[in-house]
């Protein structure tokens with residue numbers, strides 16, 4: 001295996017295309033001092049509004065932060081959310097190639113927070129499959145963008161972008177060009193992702209796909225064997241939270257990486273960090289086991305922090321230097 005932190009330099013500058021369900025994570029923070037005279041609900045005195053890149057846009061954010069030349073393909077509405085997203089993407093250095101669907105809002109998850117507690121979450125979204133002219137626009141963009149990509153991510157949050165025909169088209173385009181394609185899955189039917197390079201379910205997604213519990217290793221093994229029949233040679237990388245991540249090829253268990261975290265503060269978004277790091281390592285033509293080791297180290301950094309879950313190259317290099325050789 002490659003020696004030490006220098007490997008991180010090899011990640012820089014590769015071109016990664018992220019296709020998927022983009023979202024805005026919105027935080028409305030303030031104080032509650034009284035109950036509304038209109039209804040028995042608290043009144044929030046709004047102090048601050050924060051927008052973060054979510055869903056596929058968070059995966060893209062992780063890639064950009066790691067030094068990838070990142071392009072994002074997805075769908076937005078014809079609304080204020082689309083403008084908020086465009087500003088945030090530009091700030092993060094991500095090239096946006098979004099299609100506008102007038103029939104749906106830009107997906108937005110709004111958390112109203114007071115005193116460190118969420119009072120309510122408001123979801124603006126429509127989860128219908130993208131079709132018609134918007135589908136055609138997405139496919140045209142993908143056909144064009146895959147041509148200049150070193151790796152591709154399908155970031156599926158089951159909001160309608162990653163349909164079976166769209167995934168098939170994107171995966172076929174990648175295969176023709178020998179471009180690795182990594183899938184972050186959310187649908188029950190993994191046949192949608194057949195022919196990808198790697199599919200990265202967490203335990204819950206694996207259970208959903210196979211219809212039985214997948215907690216014990218034997219159950220995960222059985223699930224991977226079942227899925228091997230429908231994913232056309234794709235490797236399966238099962239992310240197992242505190243138990244790390246395990247690779248399967250043709251249903252056979254292979255490389256395992258234990259979780260790298262020493263402290264855990266906030267595990268949200270760790271999966272996106274894994275997918276981003278893994279994909280960038282594959283873009284740099286590192287072998288899958290090495291890509292996994294890097295992804296695990298990056299996830300270990302992400303979960304050890306509150307708030308933003310992106311990881312910088314020097315942080316990854318420092319983690320390698322700190323003693324976990326890859």
Ligand SMILES: Nc1ncnc2c1ncn2[C@@H]1O[C@H](COP(=O)(O)OP(=O)(O)OP(=O)(O)O)[C@@H](O)[C@H]1O
Pocket residue numbers: 201202203239240241242243244245258259260261264267268269270271272273274296299300303
């Ligand atoms: N509690 C934890 N302790 C240590 N490492 C963790 C923990 N949770 C997650 N990780 C690291 O992050 C990786 C991905 O986590 P997980 O399997 O929870 O993905 P996920 O459910 O897709 O995450 P997300 O919330 O982003 O969807 C794990 O394989 C592990 O390396």
Ligand SMILES: [Mg+2]
Pocket residue numbers: 184202271272
């Ligand atoms: Mg996930």
